[in-house]
Amino acid sequence: MEQLRAAVRFGADAVYLASDRFGMRARAANFALEDIPAAVEIAHAAGVKVHVTANILMEQGDLAALPDYFRALDAAGVDAFIIGDLGAAAIARRVAPRVALHVSTQASVANSEAARVWYSLGASRVVCAREMSLDDIARMREDMPADMEIEAFAHGAMCMAVSGRCLISSYLTGRSGNRGHCTQPCRWSYTLEEEKRPGEHFPIEEDGRGTFIMNAKDMNMLAHLDALRAAGVDSIKIEGRNKKAFYVASVVNAYRQVLDGAPVADFAPELEAVSHRPYGTGFFFGEAEQAPNYDGYEQQAMHVADVVTADLETRTIVARCRNRFAEGEELEILSPRVPISRVVVRNLTWLPDPTESDPDPAPVPVPVANRSCGIYRFSVGAGVGACAGFDDEASADVGAEAVAGAAAAGADAGTRAGIGTLPAAGDFLRVRRFRRSARSGA
Known part of the structure; x- marks a missing residue:
């Protein structure tokens, strides 16, 4: 709730959050289902929408609980579900047709035909695959239904897997990232061990410390909001559900101010003030860069x-x-x-x-x-x-969203x-x- 209040107060147009089930951030301080109405009331009082994630990889055993779950969220007044599973989407449209359907990045929508299929199933917005460039998004926009919105991640932690669909955590630890329990093994340090020389570890990098070869940089698109808008992006998403309220407030405030016309130079330093990994721009301008030197955070304030x-x-x-x-x-x-x-x-x-x-x-x-x-x-x-x-x-990682245009x-x-x-x-x-x-x- 603290993060939600910060996102609302500092300028988000919508917040995305999870209840205590079916979200991709199982370790976050998620909302109990009975607390969702209060969260919606706080957000709606400020003219802010609430989007609830139900975007894990759904298994057969999950299906029985979904109808009552979606009905409860509908009764709480939430504005949208963020879903990446076709079965869960079908259930949501059947039992809670009032609530908008947003397609999670977990669905890896990267072309207009995929977007059209989701549109035919009732989706009004697609959170595009993280691997898409700005040119890819612009081409998809040209061939999508005109009234279907595009949302793109603009700031926060990135994953080395395809739109977050990673098997490494499940393989190494038995905890599935696709079920919300990622242990972030892409952030770990690795060395090589040759099969016929067990016990001898060889560095991948010359400095002998190993390498964080899969460690992705954090995304920072503050300086490129006009380019996102020109490509047809309607909504930018700020990742931060595992962050503190101070982080949420600082980052949302920076994007809100720049979206409303403030110079980028005035607020770019605000993103250095909060705890972050080295910054990059993801796949928007080409291949994403990794941060192979260390898994660390730094902050100026x-x-x-x-x-x-x-x-x-x-x-x-x-x-x-x-x-x-x-x-x-x-x-x-x-x-x-x-x-x-x-x-x-x-x-x-x-x-x-x-x-x-x-x-x-x-x-x-x-x-x-x-x-x-x-x-x-x-x-x-x-x-x-x-x-x-x-x-x-x-x-x-209460994530917040800010769209182009002024908020009250x-x-x-x-x-x-x-x-x-x-x-x-x-x-x-x-x-x-x-x-x-x-x-x-x-």
Whole structure:
């Protein structure tokens, strides 16, 4: 729910999510079926649609549960199912005809004839195969039904398999990626062992550390949104269901701003601020590039707190701590549809939770906020300013969707745009703190 709220608040036109069954991200913090109506209510109140994935490889034993499952989602008010299995699609159209049918990338639709077949079965949108170039998409668009939409992944983690249909995890670990349980063996480090010399391992790369030969780069198409639009893409998909709300907010905000006319240069650094693998552009401009040197993440900024309240009159912020920050430290405010602002922490105070023995604990002045999820209060110092972007000083998976066109701005955005200094509840605080993590390699 936290990721969904971030996606909605920071500018997505739709969110895609899974319930606790039939989704491709079984390890994500998915929604219980009984929580879907509340998620739909939050999204719809902001004019945002909800698409629910049921895109695993369906087995015979899954079919009996699907009719009641689709009926429950229909009753909850969801707007679309994302399905890659013909049998599941047939059941969905039969028992929940009100709900739109979107064809998952798992179906690997890469040509207009395949799109036409799905259209004849009731599909209104196809999420095209990830292996398609922009030219491929443009040619498919020319021969598809005019009212069938195309959706394409534009940002996030990529898989080395054909549209994610991989057998390696199942083969090596017994956990099927096609059933939502991928262990990501394409990210592992590999060496060669020759059959007649068991125990002797030979590096694939000369540095002796092995190679992450199947490790795909993360996708980043922020600078190419006009090209996606020109090719006929109606909707861009941001992968991020295994990410935190701060990631969702940062990435959705960047794409929303650029789609609405902001310069790419102002928001490209925002995508460096969040945790990511090396970036590429997938197959859109040719063969996709791998990241063979290491399976690692890096980020230019650290998410340190979530804003609970902000008092304009007293210039005081109350925030929930996520990572440590200190008295006198400069924080950056991530708010939807306004430039990044900076505040300096003054009079940092911990607000202890009430207990049975101390129902009204006194605030405690502290030099550092370091209690995870603890509540802290601080006043805004004099060193406040607005900045267009984030300097790239140290170079190195509730998914959300944003479509071309303006979304309605948040109710408080206009007010804060004239101030440029204080956040609102639901905003994020970060510090410029470079971090790199890797299982192996540089």
